[in-house]
Amino acid sequence: MTPRAALIGNPSVGKSLIFNHLTGLGVEVSNYPGTTVGVMHGVVRYGDAEFSLADLPGIYSLSGDSIEEEMVREYLLAEDLDLLIAVLDAKHLERNLYLLLQVAEIKKPLLVILNMMDEAETAGKIIDSASLAKQLGVPVIPSVATSGKNLDDIARAVLDGNVPVPALAIPYDHHIEAAVHSLQKYYGLSQPEALWALASVSVSTITPEIHENALVISEEIERRHMMSPEQIIAANRHNLAKQLATSVTSTAPPRRRRDFDALLTRGFPGLPILAFIMVSILLIVFTLGGVLEETIVSLMTTYIADPFHALGLDPFADTLGGAIILALMSGLGIAFPYVFLFYLFISVLEDTGYLTRAAFLADRGMHKLGLHGQGLIPMVLSFGCSVPAIMSTRLLPTRRERVIASVLVTMLPCSARTVVISGIVASFIGFGAAFSIYAIVFVLVFVVGCILSRITPGEQYGMILEMAELRRPIASHVVRKAWMRVREFIYIAMPLLLVSSIFLGLFEYYGLVAMFEEFIDPISTAVLGLPGFAFTALMFGILRKEMAFETLAVMAGTTDLATVLSSGQLYIFALVCALFIPCISTIAVLMRETGVRYAAMITVFTLCLGIGLGALAHLILL
DSSP: OOOEEEEEEOTTSSHHHHHHHHHOOOOOOOSSTTOOOSOEEEEEEETTEEEEEEEOOOOSOSSOOSHHHHHHHHHHHHSOOSEEEEEEEGGGHHHHHHHHHHHHTTOSOEEEEEEOHHHHHHTTEEEOHHHHHHHHTSOEEEOBGGGTBTHHHHHHHHHHTOOOOOOOOOOOOHHHHHHHHHHHHHHOOOHHHHHHHHTTOOOTTSOHHHHHHHHHHHHHHHHHHSSOHHHHHHHHHHHHHHHHHHHHEEEOOOOOOOOTHHHHSSHHHHHHHHHHHHHHHHHHHHHHHHHHHHHHHHHHIIIIIHHHHTTOOOHHHHHHHHHHHHHHIIIIIIIHHHHHHHHHHHHHHHHHTHHHHHHHHHHHHHHTTTOOGGGHHHHHHTTTOHHHHHHGGGGSSSHHHHHHHHHHHHHSOOHHHHHHIIIIIIHHTOHHHHHHHHHHHHHHHHHHHHHHHHHSOSOOOOOOOOOOOOOOOOHHHHHHHHHHHHHHIIIIIHHHHHHHHHHHHHHHHTTHHHHHHHHHHHHHHHHTSOOHHHHHHHHHTTTOHHHHHHHHHHHHTOSOGGGTSOHHHHHHHHHHHHHSOOOHHHHHHHHHHHOHHHHHHHHHHHHHHHHHHHHHHHHHHO
């Protein structure tokens, strides 16, 4: 039978990177807390043997009430795991040991990975891994995951099958010990379940009756100690974690490091640096993306499109085949370069740890939008894709902030909208016009955020954010992460584009497209100044935003859009597309994260905003 193991640890300790090394599967690897919101599974093959491995969400405790902590608790109870692999940050050993002590109480074979040993040494901390292993009663493997150091030892230890159950026991207060013993005796609970019941932690295996009786015991303990059982349990764990960390840690003179945080987290020069980074990213994406687009489209025209049309097929085959070829040219030649380049830069910002500096820097300004600095993380992620950006709003502490952030995320231009802005406005009008669309969107985001901060019910709290270490990004990791993100475009958007192009070809051949265009043309021309085929392309953008651009090229019959639309019409098309209804995937995630009512309100709001702004641009430009 294949052994089953799971990685567990605090956020940003390198779990996902270790998982990626061992399984060869891609997984999001970021230096800010809360990135992994699901459970990743993979298979590790070592020699002739293999085992399954799960990457659990990063958490600080098994007793909290966050979505990630609830998920991990239920997973550990429900899954029949053969081994737990706890990943610790050697530089912050005491804090990481707090979670490890809770994991040890699960009474599963436990393997400890002491990661980031290089950073601990740089900070002047020498960790005696052998002494830690002796005190915990389990193997401890020192590692540097970024360089793959000792990761083979993990696979070898799992497959050997000799990893023991931890022998370490936490010395709890005697009243806690007595209460745990009673709950175990009368209800057959495990030690972790009894402790969770005393601390009023929600677990599916603990019935309301058990919670009610545990509450009576908890109240008696609190009356005696003037502290809740939860506080007493946490204090006992913290004390032991501190003792362990102190006993295995010696100090040495830290290596001198340049204090870049002094530059990156102050208003000056931090804000100019932030603005320079974001503008530079857009400029490079526009410029290099344009070069790649021209090259790919030219090659596909020469070697695919022209030879196909030279075959002289019948009108039906020529129409259908031409639509498919244009879809491939639009997707691979126009959209792909911009999406991939943008994800490359987002990956660099994440892996360097700069995103947390940007969040700290933006905290004061974000308060005007009803958010705190950590709200910048979903907004930056939204430049890549709105779906993970909205999912990352779970990091925000209140529903009020999650709703505000979700509205603003849907307004910001994702990479798909960047494809439209870059491929249409930057390519056919100019960089200045492209940046003006971003300027308009940013102004609208600021105005809407200020309004929402006043009318959205709920309280606003301050920010507590763990500052990730500044690290040099590893090129292979950055490219792998960018590829993992962009492959969604290839696996999802391209099939949608090809299928929609086939239907478009069929509709065009049988005259249905002409009928719809004839119906919508007077309305579209009067309101937006766009021909009917352009509005039809906008509607396809609801499936995926870049499909509006690609469908426009298909329906126009050319990728040289300047020959069929004026500069003003191209500008209006891109502006409306940037603010129009979110894509279907985004709407689905909005419904799950904020509820049907808020999702419907956001959808209607963006529809009115896009059409209204397009109509205003029509009056000014045409």
